[in-house]
Amino acid sequence: MIHPSFIVKVKNSLLSFVQYGCVIHCFFEHIAELAICVGPSMEPTLSSNDVIVTEHLSPMFKKFNYGDIVVSKSLNNPKEFVCKRIIGLPGDRIYFNKIQIVPNGYVWLEGDNRENSTDSREYGPVPQGLITGRVICKIWPLKEVMMLTVKSK
């Protein structure tokens, strides 16, 4: 026979599991989270297996600045994320092969490693709605810990 106090204990621990789970979900989804970089496109700033901290508040309030490194959903695969630098904001003229104007609601993203990066030069401007996070700092490897934000103008 199960003792009633055991059921109460199970119920209480389940409740606090749900509560803490929801708080943690909200923090990671809407405030900040850790991410691991893959691929060479942001070298030398970021290389594979670097751990970065990203925040979700400035994309939520649509505050984008030149030079910000942002995490965005890939244009042609919603489950894949890319990490690039904002080069152009709406209204800017971009000279690449032909003159392009960044339309309202879009940004122009490029990787720091210009020789080896698939970015807006290939697939055009990216809708701001796809941007999920802004990179704040690098925390791993320990030798290269640094802030990655730029002063807003």
Add this chain to the structure above:
Amino acid sequence: MNIWKNFVKPVVVGISITVTFIDKIGYVARVDGKSMQPYFNPNGVTDYVYLSHWTIRHFEIHRGDIISFISPKNPNHRIIKRVIGISGDTIRSFKTDEIVNIPNGYCWVEGDHIGNSLDSNHFGPLSLGLITAKATFVVWPPSRWQRIKTELRYERLPLNLLPLK
């Protein structure tokens, strides 16, 4: 200690549970405008629909689904439209009469009220990453309570689905 236990903690936990529920399961939203007439807002009465996040957590969409997404032109706007074509389909754009092939990871969305709707005919194929939810029920007004059907009108079928003549 008491302020933390009796006030801050319940508020933080309450907000978190609500937000997590909305993020994972879904929420109710108002449909504004004429772009989805006659399916939504048929007599000018504003409809409220249940938008399910859970149904499209893997970004699985079908032709005829009604979805909500972040406008590519204005990231502050959420738009509700019908999916007309999915990747691999061929669509004739209503505005320019161009033939468009929908690339991988994109879809083609249109309002039911053709000519009175800001949709793929203006901004081109929609990246799946912008999709936020699928409309599954009309919940208000009560007389309009219904499950939303996945349906496509014959005249807007993708060209690759049309019977050969």
